[in-house]
Amino acid sequence: MTAFSLEPAQLAWCAELRTLAAERLHPLADKGAPGHVNRALVAELGSLGLLGRLFTSGALDLCLMRESLAYACTEAETALALQGLGAHPVHAYGTETQRARWLPRVTAGTAIAAFALSEPGAGSDAAALELRAETDDSRGGRSSDTSPGGRSSDTPALAAAPDGPARWRLTGEKCWISNAPEADFYTVFARTTPGAGARGVTAFLVPADRPGLTGRGLDMLSPHPIGALDFDAVPVTADDVLGEADRGFRVAMGTLNLFRPSVGAFAVGMAQAALDATLAHTAGRDAFGGKLRDLQAVSHQVAEMALRTEAARLMVHAAASAHDADDPDVPLRSAMAKLLATETAQYVVDTAVQLHGARALQxxxxxxxxxxEVRAPRIYEGASEVQRGIIAKELYARQEAR
Structure with a gap:
């Protein structure tokens, strides 16, 4: 199979996913409370085996899942993606004990994961994060009796405070964290070496019931669960480290390089849904003595929507295939795919709204x-401006290496 075509079995699987999303997942999504984790929806994703595929399939399969689910149920797509984003560092960099403790629950849909990288002063510039991981020695052995935060009161505790003395205590804030404050555990990136930039960051697996961890929800444009987390001397030990100390930025970038093309797939799914809705509307809508599609100004816009959507899909597939083949150009391809697909989806959805008129605003x-839904992907997991910076950096590095 090339990067630019799909096998019949893959196409059939995508069609099956769209049907499942419409018939089994969308009804559960409708019952969820905006701004909160929909545990019933996540559990259904687990029972369908889709969460398990996050850790057994490659990047292309992830893209096919995200595009197909997004076409019929964006809430289901987002729930699946957030489980993958929060738990992938555990799968890829965790110890056997960490994986055994959390991944079966994630794949079953009974434990909610979250990826805690962004901060109020460190969004696009992730290397500037300030959440401090201070050793107990530097704090004089301070302990914390702050009540645990995060999960809703009816969520069973899934982890306990660390056994033995803490090696570090986390102090600071994370913001715009998907699934916060209701997740059961967080992949948290904290500064262990001050002044070292990206080289002084460590990734930690932090259960939500650790003392000193509290959180609050944020009211955002899209109805997804997003919140802020406050760390007041939250204890963590060497057993909570994901990967190596001071090498956490590698964990973050490895995760983002996998998920950036699939953010593009999410965007393509939304663009395709908007395009199909526009085709149906313009074919059936009477206007000026004919159908809307008979107006060249309309039909040319529809053609442009289709052209851009297909181009974005192909670039997403190419980037995902490159990731699965361990291509050294993955950072470049991932950035290109996310940038083109998210910007394309914004254009396509906006044009679809324009062609539908006032009814689309209801x-x-x-x-x-x-x-x-379409606005946020141009910002999260690296804003469009960040992607352009990555692309330029990779291109100049390639030119200098010649």
Whole structure:
């Protein structure tokens, strides 16, 4: 198989996923509370075996899942993606004990994962993060009796405070963290060596019931669970480190290089849904003595929407295939795929709204929903401006290596 075509079995699987999303996942999504983790939806993703595929399939399969689910149920797509983003560092960099403790629960949909990288002063510039991981010696052995935070009161505790003395205590804030503050554990990136930039960051697996960890939800444009976390001397030990101390930025970038193309797949799924809705609307809508599609100004816009959507899909597939083949150009391809697909989806959804007119602005309309959903992917996991910076950096590095 090349990067630019799919096998019949893959196409059939995508069609099956769209049906499952429409018939089994969308009804559960509708019952969820905006801004909160929908545990019933996550559990259904687990029972369908989709969460398990996050850790047994490659990047291309991840993209096919995300595009297919996004086409029919963006909430299901996002729930699946957040489980993968939060738990992938455990799968890829965790110890056998860490994996055995958490991954079966994640794949079953009974434990909620979260990826805690962004901070109020360190969003796009992730290497500037300030959450401090201070050794107990430097704090004079301070202990914390702050009540644990995070999960809802009816969520069973899944972890306990660390056995034995803490090696570090985490102090600071994380912000715009998906699934916070309701996740059961967090992949947390903290500064262990001050002044060292990206080389002084360590990734920690932090259960939500650790003393000193509290959180609050944030009211965002899209109805996804997103919040802020406060760390007040939260204890962590060497057993909580993911990968190696001071090498956490490698964990973050390895995770993002995998998920960036699939963010593009999410965007392509939304763009395709908007395009299909526009085709149906313009083919059936009477206007000026004919159908809307008979107006060249309309049909040319529809053609442009289709052209850009397909180009973005191909670039996403190419980037995912490169990741699966361990291509050295993965950072470049991933950045290109995310940038093109998310910017394309914004254009396609906006054009679809314009061609539908006022009905698309009515609360509850598919395009009103997509219009709110499509904006965030141009910012999270590296804003479009960051992706352009990565692309330029990779291109100049390649030129200098010649």
């Amino acid at each position: 609360r509850g309309h598919l395009l009103e929903h997509l219009y709110r």
